[in-house]
Amino acid sequence: MANILERPLITITNIIWSFDRATQQIQVLLVKRAHAPFKDSWALPETFMRANESADEATLRLIKEKIGLTLTEFHTEQLATFTDRRRTTDERALSLAYMTFLPEMSPLQAGYGATDARWFTFGFLKKTYQLSNQQLHFQTTNATADQYYQKLPATKSAEQLAFDHQWILTVACQRILNKLDYQPNILMILGASFTLREARTIYAIFRKTTLNAIDNSNFKKTHQHLFLEAGTTSQLRVGRPARLYRLKPQN
Amino acid sequence: MANILERPLITITNIIWSFDRATQQIQVLLVKRAHAPFKDSWALPETFMRANESADEATLRLIKEKIGLTLTEFHTEQLATFTDRRRTTDERALSLAYMTFLPEMSPLQAGYGATDARWFTFGFLKKTYQLSNQQLHFQTTNATADQYYQKLPATKSAEQLAFDHQWILTVACQRILNKLDYQPNILMILGASFTLREARTIYAIFRKTTLNAIDNSNFKKTHQHLFLEAGTTSQLRVGRPARLYRLKPQN
DNA sequence: TCAAAAGTGTTCGTAGTACACCCATGT
DNA sequence: ACATGGGTGTACTACGAACACTTTTGA
Numbered sequence: 001m002a003n004i005l006e007r008p009l010i011t012i013t014n015i016i017w018s019f020d021r022a023t024q025q026i027q028v029l030l031v032k033r034a035h036a037p038f039k040d041s042w043a044l045p046e047t048f049m050r051a052n053e054s055a056d057e058a059t060l061r062l063i064k065e066k067i068g069l070t071l072t073e074f075h076t077e078q079l080a081t082f083t084d085r086r087r088t089t090d091e092r093a094l095s096l097a098y099m100t101f102l103p104e105m106s107p108l109q110a111g112y113g114a115t116d117a118r119w120f121t122f123g124f125l126k127k128t129y130q131l132s133n134q135q136l137h138f139q140t141t142n143a144t145a146d147q148y149y150q151k152l153p154a155t156k157s158a159e160q161l162a163f164d165h166q167w168i169l170t171v172a173c174q175r176i177l178n179k180l181d182y183q184p185n186i187l188m189i190l191g192a193s194f195t196l197r198e199a200r201t202i203y204a205i206f207r208k209t210t211l212n213a214i215d216n217s218n219f220k221k222t223h224q225h226l227f228l229e230a231g232t233t234s235q236l237r238v239g240r241p242a243r244l245y246r247l248k249p250q251n
Numbered sequence: 252m253a254n255i256l257e258r259p260l261i262t263i264t265n266i267i268w269s270f271d272r273a274t275q276q277i278q279v280l281l282v283k284r285a286h287a288p289f290k291d292s293w294a295l296p297e298t299f300m301r302a303n304e305s306a307d308e309a310t311l312r313l314i315k316e317k318i319g320l321t322l323t324e325f326h327t328e329q330l331a332t333f334t335d336r337r338r339t340t341d342e343r344a345l346s347l348a349y350m351t352f353l354p355e356m357s358p359l360q361a362g363y364g365a366t367d368a369r370w371f372t373f374g375f376l377k378k379t380y381q382l383s384n385q386q387l388h389f390q391t392t393n394a395t396a397d398q399y400y401q402k403l404p405a406t407k408s409a410e411q412l413a414f415d416h417q418w419i420l421t422v423a424c425q426r427i428l429n430k431l432d433y434q435p436n437i438l439m440i441l442g443a444s445f446t447l448r449e450a451r452t453i454y455a456i457f458r459k460t461t462l463n464a465i466d467n468s469n470f471k472k473t474h475q476h477l478f479l480e481a482g483t484t485s486q487l488r489v490g491r492p493a494r495l496y497r498l499k500p501q502n
Numbered sequence: 503t504c505a506a507a508a509g510t511g512t513t514c515g516t517a518g519t520a521c522a523c524c525c526a527t528g529t
Numbered sequence: 530a531c532a533t534g535g536g537t538g539t540a541c542t543a544c545g546a547a548c549a550c551t552t553t554t555g556a
Contacts, residue, residue: 007258008300010345049259055334081332081347083306094261094347096332197534216535218519239534240526448507467508469546490507491553 009093010049012058013165015079015172016067018102018119019189024201025121026189027105028131028169030138030161031066032116037089038162040115042138044169047113049096059098065111069102075188076100079172086149087164089156097168099175101188124208129173140170177206184226187247193230195242196220260344261300263309264416266330266423267318269353269370270440275452276372277440278356279382279420281389281412282317283367288340289413291366293389295420298364300347310349316362320353326439327351330423337400338415340407348419350426352439375459380424391421428457435477438498444481446493447471 016029030042047062049055059076063069079097087095110117120131120138128139138161141148148167160166176186180203190198200214207214230244267280281293298313300306310327314320330348338346361368371382371389379390389412392399399418411417427437431454441449451465458465481495 007260009258052336054336055332078331080329081306083347085303085305096334195535215520217521217537220536222518233535237534238528238532240536242535446508466547468510468548471509473545488507489505489555491509493508 009091011046011093011095012049012055012062013044013046013082013095013097013168014059014062014076015044015097015099015169016063016102017099017122017186017189018105019191019198019202020105020119020121023121024198025123026202026205027119028122029066029108030118030120030131030133031110031114033162034113034115038156041158041160041162042136043162044165045114045117046095055096055098059100063100066108066114066117067106068109068111069106071102074100074102075185077185079168079175082164082168084145084149084164086152089153095163095168097172099172101185103188103191123205127208129169129208131169138166138169140173141166173206180206181223182226183250184223184247193244193246195244197242199223199227199245260342262297262344262346263300263306263313264295264297264333264346264348264419265310265313265327266295266348266350266420267314267353268350268373268437268440269356270442270449270453271356271370271372274372275449276374277453277456278370279373280317280359281369281371281382281384282361282365284413285364285366289407292409292411292413293387294413295416296365296368297346306347306349310351314351317359317365317368318357319360319362320357322353325351325353326436328436330419330426333415333419335396335400335415337403340404346414346419348423350423352436354439354442374456378459380420380459382420389417389420391424392417424457431457432474433477434501435474435498444495444497446495448493450474450478450496 018027018029019025020027029045031045033039033041033043045062045066047058047065049058053061055078056076063071063074076098079099082095082097085092087093105119108117108119118133120133120136123130123132125139127142130140131138143151145167149164152164161169179185184199186202186206187194187199190202196216196219197211200216200219201211203219204211204214226248227245228248230246233241233243269278269280270276271278280296282296284290284292284294296313296317298309298316300309304312306329307327314322314325327349330350333346333348336343338344356370359368359370369384371384371387374381374383376390378393381391382389394402396418400415403415412420430436435450437453437457438445438450441453447467447470448462451467451470452462454470455462455465477499478496479499481497484492484494
């Protein structure tokens with residue numbers, strides 16, 4: 001009986017988001033894999049779950065390993081679990097995927113299992129989202145899950161993310177978009193407080209539109225119930241100083 | 252290195268929903284466990300994932316084992332993955348939780364690992380939902396995940412569902428409620444086609460209100476975009492025969 | 503013919519959109 | 530002073546809620 005029970009490897013895959021205030025761009029962390037499979041391919045940061053470690057603790061350890069950051073307060077939420085057998089080529093592995101929203105853009109250090117670690121700028125291109133770092137570009141897909149996994153074995157190449165990470169990234173973007181109007185946790189990448197303009201910047205990218213296409217007055221009226229005023233104002237650019245807001249704690 | 256990697260058991264937990272047209276009640280399947288741990292406790296149907304079996308295939312096998320039903324067409328969707336170490340008492344096990352919406356209420360047969368299998372009527376009681384079968388009652392919780400798992404080790408009793416199934420059920424109800432207005436897959440338990448009254452019956456229960464509190468005229472206007480007319484009318488009760496609708500295929 | 507249930511239509515209030523106008527700062 | 534961006538206010542529109550009214554069946 002025990003033999004037919006499979007005990008596959010449990011991989012924690014983490015999509016780590018942050019925000020670059022200097023360029024007002026959303027960033028996603030990718031690492032270059034040091035080992036096979038997919039050696040030298042870019043991938044979402046992963047780690048194996050260890051004994052006596054919860055998924056949350058594994059996520060925390062992953063962040064510490066990959067970017068040398070020990071956060072006291074940060075937000076991680078479960079995305080989904082990916083179990084399709086075609087997602088790995090050799091030994092079977094399930095992926096428990098999480099998303100982490102870092103309140104700042106930390107400098108990176110490539111940790112165990114990676115020869116490089118970089119922030120990729122998150123944007124959009126026609127109908128898909130895109131991660132860019134200099135000449136490197138990775139796009140999300142418009143395929144369905146069935147379509148994607150069917151074609152996956154044939155699409156192995158250096159231009160693609162490792163494993164099914166393109167699909168995981170696609171699901172992540174869709175989830176964030178869906179939650180923008182009622183639980184915009186993605187705004188946590190703006191840190192403790194933010195201006196309405198910064199919030200609109202993020203909304204604009206996920207909605208594949210421009211900042212100016214989102215009217216500030218209307219945005220305030222429709223989303224203010226999600227925010228709390230954070231009193232003081234900042235002063236970084238020309239024009240009238242903006243008020244600061246912070247995310248209203250949910251529930 | 253390999254030794255520190257944990258390979259916990261992978262449990263597939265399935266919340267199986269159906270609808271009893273005779274009594275117009277929502278039903279959830281529970282089984283009585285044949286083996287330790289939680290021997291003789293009621294629980295959500297579970298199975299271990301086997302080698303060379305995807306989570307979807309395991310779900311299909313579980314339905315076949317528990318209720319002897321081989322469906323060609325049915326809908327299963329992922330709920331979440333539960334990894335808290337406190338969820339099991341002995342060996343650690345992750346739970347990949349899925350929801351299945353059966354298009355009919357099948358007769359049951361207790362399969363392997365269960366001494367009994369019954370449909371429980373789904374209703375609500377004050378602030379919680381409740382599963383009832385004669386003198387048996389199981390409620391959802393209003394605690395947070397942290398609160399729930401902290402108290403879990405102390406709450407083992409025959410009056411409670413096994414493991415953290417109370418929490419899994421709570422998350423499931425919340426998910427269905429959240430999706431009622433944009434992707435009401437729960438309506439699949441009504442079968443291929445349904446009347447607006449039947450749809451309102453389901454909405455009423457999840458919203459913890461009464462059927463008559465949901466105005467038929469307004470319900471049609473606000474939710475018609477989710478449905479397609481299924482032409483003919485049924486004739487089962489007094490009054491004007493109702494039109495039939497079916498769920499609009501998503502995307 | 504009356505009750506019950508389904509379907510249609512009308513009014514009203516609220517919430518989102520478009521847009522004009524005022525305010526505060528840097529150059 | 531003027532350009533830039535933030536903030537306020539107003540008119541218009543759309544959609545959901547409340548509810549009256551009509552239609553179709555069974556008893």
